[in-house]
Amino acid sequence: xxxxxxxxxxxxFLKTAxxxxxxxxxxxxxxFIIAQxxxxxxxxxLPYTGTxxxxxxxxxxxxxxxxxxxxxxxxxxxxxxxxxxxxxxxAKGVDNASRIVxxxxxxxxxxxxxxxxxxxxxxxxxxxxVLSIIPNAGFGAATGALCAPNIFxxxxxxxxxxxxxxxxxxxxxxxxxxxxxxxYAAGQEMFEGFKEGYEKVGGRIVKDLWLPxxxxxxxxxxxxxxxxxxxxxxxxxxxxxxxxxxxxxxxAGLKKNIPLYGNGFLTDGTLQAQGASAQGILTTLHYADSLxxxxxREFRLNYAKAYKLxxxxxxxxxxxxxxxxxxxxxxxxGDMKNTKGMIKAMEGVTIDSPRGKxxxxxxxxxxxxxxLRQVVGEQNKFVGVAWKALEDPARGCKxx
Amino acid sequence: xxxxxxxxxxxxSVQYGLLLFLVASGLTLIFGIMGIINLAHxxxxxxxxxxxxxxxxxxxxxxxxxxxxxVVAVLIGxxxxxxxxRFLYDRDHLYQVLLTYGLILIFxxxxxxxxxxDVHGVPVPPALDFSIPLTENLSYQVFRVAMSAICLxxxxxxxxxxxxTRLGMMIRAGSVNREMVQSLGINxxxxxxxxxxxxxxxxxxxxxxxxxxxSVFPGMGNQVLIVSFVVVVIGGIGSxxxxxxxxxxxxxxxxxxxxxxxxxxxxxxxxxxxxILLWRPQGIFGKA
Numbered sequence: 001x002x003x004x005x006x007x008x009x010x011x012x013f014l015k016t017a018x019x020x021x022x023x024x025x026x027x028x029x030x031x032f033i034i035a036q037x038x039x040x041x042x043x044x045x046l047p048y049t050g051t052x053x054x055x056x057x058x059x060x061x062x063x064x065x066x067x068x069x070x071x072x073x074x075x076x077x078x079x080x081x082x083x084x085x086x087x088x089x090x091a092k093g094v095d096n097a098s099r100i101v102x103x104x105x106x107x108x109x110x111x112x113x114x115x116x117x118x119x120x121x122x123x124x125x126x127x128x129x130v131l132s133i134i135p136n137a138g139f140g141a142a143t144g145a146l147c148a149p150n151i152f153x154x155x156x157x158x159x160x161x162x163x164x165x166x167x168x169x170x171x172x173x174x175x176x177x178x179x180x181x182x183x184y185a186a187g188q189e190m191f192e193g194f195k196e197g198y199e200k201v202g203g204r205i206v207k208d209l210w211l212p213x214x215x216x217x218x219x220x221x222x223x224x225x226x227x228x229x230x231x232x233x234x235x236x237x238x239x240x241x242x243x244x245x246x247x248x249x250x251x252a253g254l255k256k257n258i259p260l261y262g263n264g265f266l267t268d269g270t271l272q273a274q275g276a277s278a279q280g281i282l283t284t285l286h287y288a289d290s291l292x293x294x295x296x297r298e299f300r301l302n303y304a305k306a307y308k309l310x311x312x313x314x315x316x317x318x319x320x321x322x323x324x325x326x327x328x329x330x331x332x333x334g335d336m337k338n339t340k341g342m343i344k345a346m347e348g349v350t351i352d353s354p355r356g357k358x359x360x361x362x363x364x365x366x367x368x369x370x371x372l373r374q375v376v377g378e379q380n381k382f383v384g385v386a387w388k389a390l391e392d393p394a395r396g397c398k399x400x
Numbered sequence: 401x402x403x404x405x406x407x408x409x410x411x412x413s414v415q416y417g418l419l420l421f422l423v424a425s426g427l428t429l430i431f432g433i434m435g436i437i438n439l440a441h442x443x444x445x446x447x448x449x450x451x452x453x454x455x456x457x458x459x460x461x462x463x464x465x466x467x468x469x470x471v472v473a474v475l476i477g478x479x480x481x482x483x484x485x486r487f488l489y490d491r492d493h494l495y496q497v498l499l500t501y502g503l504i505l506i507f508x509x510x511x512x513x514x515x516x517x518d519v520h521g522v523p524v525p526p527a528l529d530f531s532i533p534l535t536e537n538l539s540y541q542v543f544r545v546a547m548s549a550i551c552l553x554x555x556x557x558x559x560x561x562x563x564x565t566r567l568g569m570m571i572r573a574g575s576v577n578r579e580m581v582q583s584l585g586i587n588x589x590x591x592x593x594x595x596x597x598x599x600x601x602x603x604x605x606x607x608x609x610x611x612x613x614x615s616v617f618p619g620m621g622n623q624v625l626i627v628s629f630v631v632v633v634i635g636g637i638g639s640x641x642x643x644x645x646x647x648x649x650x651x652x653x654x655x656x657x658x659x660x661x662x663x664x665x666x667x668x669x670x671x672x673x674x675x676i677l678l679w680r681p682q683g684i685f686g687k688a
Contacts, residue, residue, distance in 0.1 A: 051618055053517045183666070211658065212666030214623060216614070219412040220655040226538035227405045240617030243519045247615065251524075253531050253539030273521035273615055 039080040040336055043106030048085040052113045059135045059318030061307050066322035074326045075334035082106050086117050093120020101128050107336045110321055115139035115186050122146050131339055135321040140189050143365035145396030149343050152364045154320040156286055157392040158186055159193035161263040164284045164370040164387035166198025169261055174232035176206045178225045181236040183210040190236040206230050216244045222252045233258055238265035243273045250277035271378045281375045287313040287355045288373040288382035299354040316354045323351055363394035409655055415544055417651025418551035419610055423624050424631035424643045426602030432638015433575040434592055437496045440503035442621030444600045448607025449616045453520045462525040469608045470601055477600030481593045517618050522611040558640050634676050636686025645684055
């Protein structure tokens with residue numbers, strides 16, 4: 001399927017190229033026709049099948065929504081897309097990224113969702129120097145030890161999503177807690193981000209529990225939590241795992257005496273399936289429902305009108321990826337070859353995002369507010385700001 | 401670990417083991433009696449869970465949905481056997497792996513088209529949606545106890561079917577010598593079709609019964625498939641009794657592995673498999 005899509009886009013490209021040649025030939029005879037500048041090639045390498053398909057689609061929808069709002073052009077130049085389904089398969093990350101960069105020769109690479117695939121893309125971006133925008137994956141090193149001038153992120157680092165949670169739990173009077181997550185790279189990064197924040201304010205993690213990925217048989221570990229009798233539980237789960245964990249935690253009767261906390265992935269896009277068991281859970285994330293941000297209301301309205309769907313945090317991140325590209329292109333008047341000029345304009349920029357204004361850090365990651373949200377019905381309702389302008393420590397990044 | 405917690409962990413082990421048995425029993429039937437390596441077994445489990453989700457929404461009652469779902473699963477099983485599986489009996493395992501792997505891809509795509517890629521939940525039947533307190537902050541959901549009871553009942557029913565009924569006798573004979581059974585005037589083609597449908601129905605039933613606690617999500621079958629094969633191999637191919645013992649052993653290994661050896665929790669089940677196969681290469685109840 002990838003091949004046929006790529007082939008089709010190549011065919012389209014050949015056609016436009018042929019058209020361009022014909023137009024150029026035409027110029028010789030008709031001196032009044034002005035040649036159009038070539039289109040900007042945007043590579044969208046995102047998951048369109050598999051578990052993260054909905055996320056890839058939301059990012060793509062919102063990216064294209066912004067372009068449509070600008071009349072289909074950025075800095076006077078039209079865009080064309082090279083779309084590649086990365087299937088969230090880390091084994092194909094490097095191959096897919098180098099195909100879209102080296103063979104399809106995209107001007108800018110937008111992607112992806114899965115951190116493992118992102119690791120491969122970062123490698124290709126660093127080697128080729130192609131301008132890259134990450135619209136989701138929270139892989140810490142992308143704006144940490146592996147940061148690079150041409151790599152920007154409009155989403156979050158894993159650390160950033162959960163660092164404020166410890167402070168929130170302490171304010172609620174939980175001096176001890178248990179921690180539980182899947183044993184894999186993202187789980188480890190979340191644990192470190194949480195632990196640092198929680199211990200800084202005097203909290204103590206009495207038990208850290210790890211489950212082999214993607215095992216979802218939680219009973220044994222829930223029993224361990226009950227035995228350890230912490231004041232609260234903090235966790236990181238997403239998607240299907242999050243649904244089952246929240247339901248099992250509630251069914252085991254733990255929720256009443258040992259409240260459950262997590263970062264927003266625990267309750268984002270999963271509330272319909274979690275039903276009553278998720279009610280009241282407090283989470284932290286850089287986006288929430290019923291945010292009092294005018295830009296958000298406008299964005300939600302336009303998105304719903306265009307796609308007959310409510311946008312989510314992933315859509316917001318995709319929208320901001322397009323905004324960032326627009327800012328870079330405007331600064332160089334559409335001259336995509338002037339990568340240096342674009343990077344300069346994109347560094348330190350403030351983005352007027354639906355999530356609220358945020359600033360690009362020196363390591364090219366958003367400095368953004370972490371919101372405290374509570375599950376009410378099928379919404380993650382905004383409760384307050386858990387941490388104003390939270391910046392990822394970008395450990396190991398030598399830039400800036 | 402104090403005694404109360406220890407016994408709760410034992411309860412967790414048994415409950416997980418029994419559900420594993422339910423999934424794996426269908427696999428051991430198809431694998432052991434028909435000689436088909438059925439990689440699509442996990443897909444039938446997934447189809448069961450999605451059927452439970454849709455039918456519960458449609459009918460409004462979990463138990464009626466379960467009954468309706470079994471009928472649908474049997475029909476799917478009969479149709480599949482007639483359409484594709486019956487051409488595999490005389491082929492070697494490579495063809496079976498190829499075809500049933502193809503079925504996984506087809507079922508995943510159909511699932512995506514019919515139900516989309518979102519995660520869904522199935523409500524626990526209201527009559528069983530309460531918990532028994534075990535310690536001051538831990539309780540046990542009654543639905544989980546009911547699940548275990550149903551799994552035990554199915555195990556007993558299968559034992560009776562295979563050991564005590566005429567159909568069971570034919571199934572056992574058919575697994576030993578297909579031609580001989582045929583020459584005795586028994587319609588072996590029909591017999592195999594029934595066994596395959598039974599295997600599919602068992603997997604789908606496990607998916608349906610587990611759906612209120614497992615939730616319903618894309619790719620859920622693949623997780624179950626691997627551990628089901630482990631159960632079948634440890635227990636001895638084709639042995640229902642072996643599947644029960646092996647499933648319980650894995651339930652214990654998985655539960656206590658997570659608690660006592662968290663660093664290698666993901667490996668414990670496979671270490672157990674390796675140890676048992678070194679001791680008995682044909683599995684605990686397998687025929688040498």
